[in-house]
Amino acid sequence: MDSSSCIDESSASSDAGAAILSPSPTPPSPPPPLQRMGSGTSTLTIAESSSESRKLPSSQYKGVVPQPNGRWGAQIYEKHQRVWLGTFNLEREAACAYDAAAQRFRGRDAATNFPPLSPDAHELAFLHARSKAEVVDMLRKHTYLDELHHSRLRLSPPPSFLPSASKPPREHLFDKSVTPSDVGKLNRLVIPKQQAEKHFSLPGVVGGEGAKGLLLSFEDGVGKVWRFRYSYWNSSQSYVLTKGWSRFVKEKGLKAGDTVGFYRSKGGDGQLYIECRIRAAVGGVVSPAKVFRLFGVDIMKAAVGANENGKRGLEALEAAMSGPGSAGWFKKQCVVGM
DNA sequence: AATTGTGTTGAC
DNA sequence: TCAACACAATTG
Numbered sequence: 630m631d632s633s634s635c636i637d638e639s640s641a642s643s644d645a646g647a648a649i650l651s652p653s654p655t656p657p658s659p660p661p662p663l664q665r666m667g668s669g670t671s672t673l674t675i676a677e678s679s680s681e682s683r684k685l686p687s688s689q690y691k692g693v694v695p696q697p698n699g700r701w702g703a704q705i706y707e708k709h710q711r712v713w714l715g716t717f718n719l720e721r722e723a724a725c726a727y728d729a730a731a732q733r734f735r736g737r738d739a740a741t742n743f744p745p746l747s748p749d750a751h752e753l754a755f756l757h758a759r760s761k762a763e764v765v766d767m768l769r770k771h772t773y774l775d776e777l778h779h780s781r782l783r784l785s786p787p788p789s790f791l792p793s794a795s796k797p798p799r800e801h802l803f804d805k806s807v808t809p810s811d812v813g814k815l816n817r818l819v820i821p822k823q824q825a826e827k828h829f830s831l832p833g834v835v836g837g838e839g840a841k842g843l844l845l846s847f848e849d850g851v852g853k854v855w856r857f858r859y860s861y862w863n864s865s866q867s868y869v870l871t872k873g874w875s876r877f878v879k880e881k882g883l884k885a886g887d888t889v890g891f892y893r894s895k896g897g898d899g900q901l902y903i904e905c906r907i908r909a910a911v912g913g914v915v916s917p918a919k920v921f922r923l924f925g926v927d928i929m930k931a932a933v934g935a936n937e938n939g940k941r942g943l944e945a946l947e948a949a950m951s952g953p954g955s956a957g958w959f960k961k962q963c964v965v966g967m
Numbered sequence: 968a969a970t971t972g973t974g975t976t977g978a979c
Numbered sequence: 980t981c982a983a984c985a986c987a988a989t990t991g
Contacts, residue, residue, distance in 0.1 A: 685983080694982060698970060706980050713972055842991090862991075871991085 688720055690742045692727030703768070705730045715769035726768045732756060733764045755780050772856060775846055779854055782898075799902055802891040807878075809885040816875035818857075818889070825861075825868030842871070847891070847903035849881075855903060881905045 685695035694702045696716055701723040703714035714730050717723040724742040731739035732746060733756045739745075746753045755777055756764060767773040803824060805811075811818045842860025849855060858872035877883070887907050894900035 716971060
């Protein structure tokens, strides 16, 4: 049941001694006009107005292909076989996804759409610290930036200001006693409508066409990061955690009656945590429903709010990327390398 | 039903 | 290697 990508994870990373820490302040510079290389094959004549043009517009970026629905796909070739890097709303996102893959697959000399990463870029070390398959996975799940974010936090030098407690302060949000369907084949965790609407009000989630949802990251008891898609099901009119949930259930061995707790860091980062308490089943019957405790956190607010500080905007970006004009990706990557 | 991602082919 | 095109497999 391993859903590993079609890439092999060979090619040992031999340049592990490049763990540099460069404080790049991520300039909020807008997406720079692409500096393309000589690759005159772009016929950028958007004639979408002409009725139903079944001809999809070619992308001016390398490794980017148009999708029937107007989005863009990213792909790279390796050993005569295509490696799909996912679909994106913006060409730039797809192009940058390709760039990331290219640098991981073919090294820094790889031809890229945007200026390559500087030798001391965080991304470079980050990329090569992971297998190709994992990089591809992050790209496909649009998780790249988020993982990078977490990675950076881990590497960030402890200012010795850490609280006395060994673990960062976190507040309990609520518990959910999982139902049979929560751990069944439906691959979803239902979040009570009341709770969801009160604390997870997400613009666009309930919209008629906005069944896209939002990606949320949780850290479990052992420090592993889990990402779930939070969305609204029109059919059942319920809020659910879908993508990624089944994996969590499987790995944790969750069973009906077990309790899953949700927490949130009291810090400004609003980091979310998830923990599961496996009920010691002694052959007996699991206890029915439990209670949902409310909590005071607004995901959107946490993400956007943090952005006003100018720093940690990745979470906000992540949320923003769910919408139409999302140009948040690789804000930095496209500028580095001058 | 809507989208993604693969099969496949032909050009570079 | 690369991308255009068609379409089957998935997902919401």
